[in-house]
Amino acid sequence: MTDLAAPRLSARHLARQRRLASYRRTWRAFRRHRSGVAGLAILLVFVLVALAAPLLASSDGLDVTLANGPVLGAPSSHYWLGTDDNGRSVLTLLIWGSRISLLVGLSATVISMVIGTLMGLVSGYFGGWIGRITFRVTEWMLVIPFLPLAIGLATVLGPGLFNIIIVIGVTSWPSTALLIRSQTLSIKERAYVERAEAIGGGRWHQMGRHVLPNVMPMVFANTTLTVAGAILTETTLSFLGLGDPTRTSWGSMLDSAYQVGAITTGSWWFVIPPGICVVLVVLAFTLIGQALEEVLNPRLRARR
Amino acid sequence: MTAELSAHGLRVEFTTRTGRVARALDGVDLRVRSGEVVALVGESGSGKTTLARALIGLARPVAGEVRWNGSRLDRSARALKALRRQVQLVLQDPSGALNPRQTVYESVAEGLRVHRLVSGSDKTEAELVAAALASAGLRPPESLFLRYPHELSGGQRQRVLIAGALAVQPQLLIADEPVSSLDASIRGEILALLLRLREELGLGVLVVTHDLGLAWNIADRIAVMYLGRVVESGPTEEVLTAPQHPYTQALLSVVPEIEELEPVVLRGEIPDPTRIPAGCRFHPRCPALASGEAEEVAESCRTVPLSVLSGEPDGHRSACHLVSAREGAVPASSTETEEVAP
Amino acid sequence: MSDASLLAIRDLHVTYATGDGPLPAVRGVDLTVERGQIVGVAGESGCGKSTLASTILRLQPSNATVSGTVLFDGRDVLTMRWGELRAVRWAGASIVFQGALHSLNPVHRIGDQISEPLRIHNPSLADRASRQRVGELLDQVGLDPQRARSYPHQLSGGQKQRVMIAMALACDPELVVADEPTTALDVMVQAQVLNVLSTLVRERGVGMMMISHDLSVLADLCDRITVMYAGRVVEEGPARRIFVEPLHPYSAALSAAFPRVGDPAARFAPSGLPGDPPQPWLLPGGCTFAPRCPRAAEVCLPAEPPLTSYGEERSAACVRIGEPDAPSVEPASGHVS
Numbered sequence: 001m002t003d004l005a006a007p008r009l010s011a012r013h014l015a016r017q018r019r020l021a022s023y024r025r026t027w028r029a030f031r032r033h034r035s036g037v038a039g040l041a042i043l044l045v046f047v048l049v050a051l052a053a054p055l056l057a058s059s060d061g062l063d064v065t066l067a068n069g070p071v072l073g074a075p076s077s078h079y080w081l082g083t084d085d086n087g088r089s090v091l092t093l094l095i096w097g098s099r100i101s102l103l104v105g106l107s108a109t110v111i112s113m114v115i116g117t118l119m120g121l122v123s124g125y126f127g128g129w130i131g132r133i134t135f136r137v138t139e140w141m142l143v144i145p146f147l148p149l150a151i152g153l154a155t156v157l158g159p160g161l162f163n164i165i166i167v168i169g170v171t172s173w174p175s176t177a178l179l180i181r182s183q184t185l186s187i188k189e190r191a192y193v194e195r196a197e198a199i200g201g202g203r204w205h206q207m208g209r210h211v212l213p214n215v216m217p218m219v220f221a222n223t224t225l226t227v228a229g230a231i232l233t234e235t236t237l238s239f240l241g242l243g244d245p246t247r248t249s250w251g252s253m254l255d256s257a258y259q260v261g262a263i264t265t266g267s268w269w270f271v272i273p274p275g276i277c278v279v280l281v282v283l284a285f286t287l288i289g290q291a292l293e294e295v296l297n298p299r300l301r302a303r304r
Numbered sequence: 305m306t307a308e309l310s311a312h313g314l315r316v317e318f319t320t321r322t323g324r325v326a327r328a329l330d331g332v333d334l335r336v337r338s339g340e341v342v343a344l345v346g347e348s349g350s351g352k353t354t355l356a357r358a359l360i361g362l363a364r365p366v367a368g369e370v371r372w373n374g375s376r377l378d379r380s381a382r383a384l385k386a387l388r389r390q391v392q393l394v395l396q397d398p399s400g401a402l403n404p405r406q407t408v409y410e411s412v413a414e415g416l417r418v419h420r421l422v423s424g425s426d427k428t429e430a431e432l433v434a435a436a437l438a439s440a441g442l443r444p445p446e447s448l449f450l451r452y453p454h455e456l457s458g459g460q461r462q463r464v465l466i467a468g469a470l471a472v473q474p475q476l477l478i479a480d481e482p483v484s485s486l487d488a489s490i491r492g493e494i495l496a497l498l499l500r501l502r503e504e505l506g507l508g509v510l511v512v513t514h515d516l517g518l519a520w521n522i523a524d525r526i527a528v529m530y531l532g533r534v535v536e537s538g539p540t541e542e543v544l545t546a547p548q549h550p551y552t553q554a555l556l557s558v559v560p561e562i563e564e565l566e567p568v569v570l571r572g573e574i575p576d577p578t579r580i581p582a583g584c585r586f587h588p589r590c591p592a593l594a595s596g597e598a599e600e601v602a603e604s605c606r607t608v609p610l611s612v613l614s615g616e617p618d619g620h621r622s623a624c625h626l627v628s629a630r631e632g633a634v635p636a637s638s639t640e641t642e643e644v645a646p
Numbered sequence: 647m648s649d650a651s652l653l654a655i656r657d658l659h660v661t662y663a664t665g666d667g668p669l670p671a672v673r674g675v676d677l678t679v680e681r682g683q684i685v686g687v688a689g690e691s692g693c694g695k696s697t698l699a700s701t702i703l704r705l706q707p708s709n710a711t712v713s714g715t716v717l718f719d720g721r722d723v724l725t726m727r728w729g730e731l732r733a734v735r736w737a738g739a740s741i742v743f744q745g746a747l748h749s750l751n752p753v754h755r756i757g758d759q760i761s762e763p764l765r766i767h768n769p770s771l772a773d774r775a776s777r778q779r780v781g782e783l784l785d786q787v788g789l790d791p792q793r794a795r796s797y798p799h800q801l802s803g804g805q806k807q808r809v810m811i812a813m814a815l816a817c818d819p820e821l822v823v824a825d826e827p828t829t830a831l832d833v834m835v836q837a838q839v840l841n842v843l844s845t846l847v848r849e850r851g852v853g854m855m856m857i858s859h860d861l862s863v864l865a866d867l868c869d870r871i872t873v874m875y876a877g878r879v880v881e882e883g884p885a886r887r888i889f890v891e892p893l894h895p896y897s898a899a900l901s902a903a904f905p906r907v908g909d910p911a912a913r914f915a916p917s918g919l920p921g922d923p924p925q926p927w928l929l930p931g932g933c934t935f936a937p938r939c940p941r942a943a944e945v946c947l948p949a950e951p952p953l954t955s956y957g958e959e960r961s962a963a964c965v966r967i968g969e970p971d972a973p974s975v976e977p978a979s980g981h982v983s
């Protein structure tokens with residue numbers, strides 16, 4: 001028995017090594033996309049800043065009552081990016097705002113991906129009424145204009161960080177679902193899915209073991225694009241005053257800048273930095289998403 | 305105990321895109337038992353794969369039934385799973401039938417996991433997988449465990465598929481064109497493997513092919529299909545050395561390297577199953593009818609349909625008006641064709 | 647005489663540059679095709695058959711390095727000027743590529759696809775004349791001339807393969823190279839396509855090179871067969887004799903793989919060849935076939951056996967021929983080459 005245990009152990013070990021090797025291969029292919037690498041670098045900077053926020057700027061700087069800077073002061077040696085209408089440092093707001101923006105973007109994406117993948121799989125894999133109903137629902141969600149829906153929902157749920165995440169999550173999944181559905185439709189016709197059925201595997205086995213693993217790369221590539229969209233939506237909702245008033249995000253910064261007429265008073269330092277951050281992060285995710293899609297989708301890879 | 309899988313008057317239809325109904329199987333009787341090798345031969349499009357799929361419940365018949373050990377197979381998930389525990393299908397295309405994201409180990413272990421066979425056995429999963437790979441002729445099995453399908457040659461892929469089917473220790477194996485995509489040199493090895501499994505495990509095999517040489521190599525019995533029907537069946541020696549049906553004769557005559565036979569190359573292709581000819585379904589292409597040899601029965605050929613050929617494994621039968629007419633004239637013949645008479 | 651032959655390939659080497667280093671796909675092949683003759687090339691997947699075919703019209707992939715000579719009508723295709731090569735490609739020789747039937751353009755009628763080379767070649771050709779020519783070509787390959795109006799998806803595999811042959815014939819070539827023209831077709835359709843090919847050679851006197859891994863098909867159709875293994879010719883000779891009494895153990899294995907129906911010896915005794923062909927960049931030393939050879943012995947290991955003549959018109963590359971348990975043929979003269 002002992003002599004059998006050894007090869008089995010090493011087999012699992014080998015399996016892990018193979019998986020690592022395959023990740024390494026993907027990474028090497030990804031590295032060849034200059035734009036994807038640039039996106040990754042930008043994103044890394046933002047993530048580091050968000051994680052290190054307490055080290056970079058004290059959270060006291062967010063408290064209106066403790067603010068002691070000039071009102072809408074221009075950038076100076078003390079306040080690199082100037083101050084807001086409450087005398088807080090814009091740089092501090094920006095650093096702490098990145099936490100909220102990234103958190104909302106990522107969490108909402110997780111919700112959106114889970115719903116989208118499930119709906120896409122089910123509507124693509126099952127024929128009959130289940131497939132038809134899920135597909136109909138997806139189509140409805142897709143044709144209802146997104147922003148009014150999000151605004152409506154946000155108004156009903158009331159402001160709050162958690163609610164914002166939910167609102168973005170449940171309104172942004174339909175495009176993912178459609179993508180996953182079309183992938184599923186093509187994969188379920190593959191011979192290996194039929195083989196799984198012939199072996200005796202049920203529908204859930206076929207879906208979980210064969211269809212899902214083969215649509216996962218698509219899901220990954222799509223995730224990054226969805227994150228970008230979610231961050232934009234968060235900005236939009238906050239800008240419209242539907243965000244969490246107690247927390248600072250890039251969107252809420254833009255909102256207050258608009259409220260106090262920063263644009264008309266020429267206080268550009270209150271408007272442009274959060275705007276640029278949003279654009280940069282969205283761009284980073286989009287670049288990564290495009291590169292990933294080419295790396296993980298063999299058909300696109302073959303064309304290169 | 306011998307297992308037995310049989311089809312009785314099986315009919316399978318597909319609706320084509322234009323809305324017409326294609327009758328891919330039009331009444332088929334066939335029986336396979338453990339311990340025997342049966343070859344199902346016929347041109348492309350004659351319905352061989354459809355029959356194989358219908359036999360394990362992948363295609364739903366519109367009429368007729370599949371029987372497993374004598375009792376009718378119902379289509380509940382449980383009954384199908386129980387059947388697929390005992391009857392395994394090896395699909396036609398080895399490169400498409402393996403999940404590109406699964407290792408050889410996972411592909412072969414799939415059946416064991418689905419049917420929870422490891423807990424009921426005194427061996428570990430890895431041992432069972434290794435044994436299945438080894439019995440499919442892949443040695444040493446451990447060296448292949450972690451390969452992905454794209455790292456295998458065509459012959460290895462085919463053998464991994466067979467190993468996956470053998471892992472659950474079925475009583476019957478249905479192999480759809482097991483060697484048609486393989487090189488000549490690998491072909492013999494796979495066929496020898498099927499024969500060895502029959503010897504060692506008492507496995508029954510239904511092998512689907514358009515290659516008569518393969519049938520001669522390994523099959524005890526042979527069933528010749530044409531346009532959704534079995535048109536001739538019987539022991540391989542008899543069917544291939546003394547074919548009765550003009551279709552079988554034509555098929556046999558075009559096998560390269562049979563010099564005794566003047567090749568009878570049928571014109572055109574098998575008709576579209578949405579438009580099955582009246583009378584004998586083979587009559588528009590029948591060389592016997594065209595040459596006037598079947599003059600006396602020509603009227604029946606064009607108008608009188610033939611009944612379904614019995615799937616009982618005894619004797620040599622064929623569904624042909626000309627053969628029945630001749631048999632009628634010579635009653636002392638050793639072959640049985642009473643089912644054929646309209 | 648080699649220079650009078652329609653096609654004479656001499657000591658051809660083709661090496662691919664790959665990520666894993668140089669890959670020798672063809673290693674010193676000699677092959678001759680006369681007018682009105684069908685020469686078969688047999689061998690398993692990866693032994694270099696398609697590579698050999700592609701060099702005949704200098705159509706090899708760009709990562710290939712070629713040396714040796716390919717004489718078409720006495721002129722070397724590998725060194726000839728571009729204009730001359732174009733003439734050979736137009737009207738001298740044509741290739742029916744492996745699997746080409748899948749590359750028919752789905753949005754054009756097949757008649758237009760067949761007549762395209764005709765019209766490029768001769769722009770003044772009237773519509774009626776070109777239509778008539780397409781009809782003739784289709785008729786030659788056993789298709790109804792009405793088929794010219796069909797789209798590829800309306801044709802079966804065998805019909806598409808015949809369209810490919812018709813296209814190859816469009817400019818009246820002297821040499822036709824058919825790469826696996828019947829693989830993946832069923833026996834009846836295979837017989838139909840083979841009929842078309844042999845009729846063509848008989849009636850038009852073209853030369854043909856036919857590639858297949860099925861020795862029984864080649865034995866039926868060809869005059870001579872060349873058997874390749876790992877990029878080299880291991881046996882060459884008259885088709886029937888190679889099939890019936892092969893000299894090289896590899897030809898013997900190929901021949902035995904397709905039983906003669908009715909042969910009692912083949913009943914329940916399928917015969918195969920264990921193992922896989924060698925990786926081209928990891929060729930074993932000595933005889934490349936030795937690791938799989940049922941007759942391998944010490945003498946096979948030192949060097950790769952040269953192609954040696956046995957009798958008038960046969961040659962094989964195996965040092966064990968003539969030894970005790972081998973087919974009893976006496977070595978005649980010295981080395982061929």
Ligand SMILES: Nc1ncnc2c1ncn2[C@@H]1O[C@H](COP(=O)(O)OP(=O)(O)OP(=O)(O)O)[C@@H](O)[C@H]1O
Pocket residue numbers: 318319320326327328346347348349350351352353354355396514576577832
């Ligand atoms: N899913 C399907 N939808 C519509 N028609 C089908 C389907 N599957 C098979 N057919 C038709 O049924 C007939 C029989 O097909 P089948 O695949 O059983 O033939 P076969 O004998 O296995 O042929 P081959 O040797 O080419 O594999 C064909 O005419 C085919 O077009």
Ligand SMILES: Nc1ncnc2c1ncn2[C@@H]1O[C@H](COP(=O)(O)OP(=O)(O)OP(=O)(O)O)[C@@H](O)[C@H]1O
Pocket residue numbers: 662663664669671689690691692693694695696697698707709744859926
């Ligand atoms: N463009 C290429 N670059 C690199 N290697 C190649 C290329 N084309 C073919 N090869 C390799 O050269 C060898 C010979 O290939 P070739 O296509 O000539 O074989 P073949 O005998 O025609 O095989 P098959 O029967 O599968 O068609 C193979 O190992 C193949 O992988």
Ligand SMILES: [Mg+2]
Pocket residue numbers: 352353354396480
């Ligand atoms: Mg089939």
Ligand SMILES: [Mg+2]
Pocket residue numbers: 695696697744825
């Ligand atoms: Mg080739």
